[in-house]
Amino acid sequence: MSLKQKVVSGAAWSALQKVSSQVIQFSVFLILAALLEPESFGLVALAVAFIGFLQVFLDQGFSDAVIQRENLEPEHLDTAFWSNVAVGLVLSSIALLSSAFIAELFKQPTLGPIIDFFSLTLIIGSVSAVQQAILRREFKFKSLALRNMVAIVAGGIVATSMAFYGMGVWSLVGKQLVEVAVRAIILWKVSNWRPRFKFSRRHFGDLFHFGINITAMHVLTFSNRKAGDFIIGYFLGAAALGYYHVGTRIIKMVQGLIATTINSVAMPAFSRLQSDVKRVKQAFFKITNFTVLVSFPAFGSLYLLSGTIVDDILGERWHSVIPVMSILACVAVFDGVKHAMSSLILGMGKSSWRLKLQLLEVPVSIVGVLIAVNWGINAVALTNFIVVVLFFPVWFWCTSKLLDMSVMEYLKQCHIPFLCTAVLMGYLSVINSPQLLTYGAKVNLLVMVITGIMVYFIAMLVISPKTFKQLMSIATSLAPKKAS
Numbered sequence: 001m002s003l004k005q006k007v008v009s010g011a012a013w014s015a016l017q018k019v020s021s022q023v024i025q026f027s028v029f030l031i032l033a034a035l036l037e038p039e040s041f042g043l044v045a046l047a048v049a050f051i052g053f054l055q056v057f058l059d060q061g062f063s064d065a066v067i068q069r070e071n072l073e074p075e076h077l078d079t080a081f082w083s084n085v086a087v088g089l090v091l092s093s094i095a096l097l098s099s100a101f102i103a104e105l106f107k108q109p110t111l112g113p114i115i116d117f118f119s120l121t122l123i124i125g126s127v128s129a130v131q132q133a134i135l136r137r138e139f140k141f142k143s144l145a146l147r148n149m150v151a152i153v154a155g156g157i158v159a160t161s162m163a164f165y166g167m168g169v170w171s172l173v174g175k176q177l178v179e180v181a182v183r184a185i186i187l188w189k190v191s192n193w194r195p196r197f198k199f200s201r202r203h204f205g206d207l208f209h210f211g212i213n214i215t216a217m218h219v220l221t222f223s224n225r226k227a228g229d230f231i232i233g234y235f236l237g238a239a240a241l242g243y244y245h246v247g248t249r250i251i252k253m254v255q256g257l258i259a260t261t262i263n264s265v266a267m268p269a270f271s272r273l274q275s276d277v278k279r280v281k282q283a284f285f286k287i288t289n290f291t292v293l294v295s296f297p298a299f300g301s302l303y304l305l306s307g308t309i310v311d312d313i314l315g316e317r318w319h320s321v322i323p324v325m326s327i328l329a330c331v332a333v334f335d336g337v338k339h340a341m342s343s344l345i346l347g348m349g350k351s352s353w354r355l356k357l358q359l360l361e362v363p364v365s366i367v368g369v370l371i372a373v374n375w376g377i378n379a380v381a382l383t384n385f386i387v388v389v390l391f392f393p394v395w396f397w398c399t400s401k402l403l404d405m406s407v408m409e410y411l412k413q414c415h416i417p418f419l420c421t422a423v424l425m426g427y428l429s430v431i432n433s434p435q436l437l438t439y440g441a442k443v444n445l446l447v448m449v450i451t452g453i454m455v456y457f458i459a460m461l462v463i464s465p466k467t468f469k470q471l472m473s474i475a476t477s478l479a480p481k482k483a484s
Helices: 003-035 038-056 062-068 074-105 111-118 120-126 129-137 141-164 169-190 201-235 238-273 277-314 316-347 351-375 377-403 407-412 415-431 441-463 465-476
Strands: none
Touching (some): 003 141, 003 238, 003 277, 038 169, 062 074, 062 129, 074 111, 111 120, 129 141, 129 169, 141 169, 201 351, 238 277, 238 316, 277 377, 277 415, 277 441, 316 377, 351 377, 415 441
8 A cells, every 4th residue: 555545544544533522522521411410520620731741751752753753673672661661650659649638739539549640641652652552653543443443432421321320520531541541452452562671762863852851742732722721720619610511512522633634644644744745735735635534624614603502402501611611612613623743843853943933922822811811711712713823824834944845836726625614604504503403412513414415515516526526535534345
């Protein structure tokens, strides 16, 4: 299979996995939102944010280094594995020792035991990171997709069962633990690689040289994404954080679909092509085009339908999250195309560039959130939008320097999705009316989603048959091949 075929197949399987996973997760989320209080979501969001901060240091950027290296030796893999295990044990101990302090800091006694249980995920994650990196490097996204879907189904069953039996916040804890454990078990099943009892200082240095920048970038990315959770939880309380978390959940589900697909496929592709700038540029344009073809209609629709989704699906008690969801849908449009730029910068071996970009962006974001929290969760969401718009030209400038790319060349990748999305949003604005749709709230929303997808693809077929054909070729790559 050629690199192009691997990239297309990898993108298709990543997208299929994310779509299937998000459908399952959203279904579970709807059940849990009906059974649990906002404070439960807020408590778990705080615990996940704290454990997530420790997880940034778990892999030390070694997984990305394994994927990025052109010449990978067995000693690189052994060294990465045992380094991860050692760091995982240390970080898990830190979580256990600091859980009581964190609970007291946020004045939430239940938070301590939740962190204690979540500390197990650090150990579990440390023994499966290298296997996942190997599968990504080899474009084996089918195995990764199936593994993730099984884990999400298992976690969903456990969480909904616990919630029905009145276990409250612990149903969310059980979901996280089961998903992480099942992912690790399946990874060891599908991967043929096994670690040897070897550690090489030289190979550690090879990985560390690239990985240290990745770790620093992950710290900054995490700070940018989760600082708001800590700040809201500390100043406004767990209930307010629960509303903010639920308000962002749907956006993050769709955003995760796009970002994971791009990151999992783009960086390995750019790494393989990094010595041929012309081919990298072609690959970047294709990935950017795919990104906007998905993100423009997805987030445009979520912006228009946020009120309908929240009131009719989640219920009126969650009404206050509508403005958060609408604002973050706009943020997600910029974030989607930034992911392609970020993967390009890393794939070209310029991890220090991305680190410098984030060193500029993250402090501005955190200061903005600290100021905005005085006006509530809507102001925090608006701050995220202002920051992403402010720094987007800087990301573009760095990308253009690597590819010798003009503004018009880049905009050419976006104009067809923009026109098709404009048609879609015009249709949704008209059809989203009680006078036109009288089937009931949930059925009305389903009708709008299905017909909206049809309108978008029809618009694409009319405006750009070539683009429509390219999307269909990606879809057909998922079809099972007949045995010869």
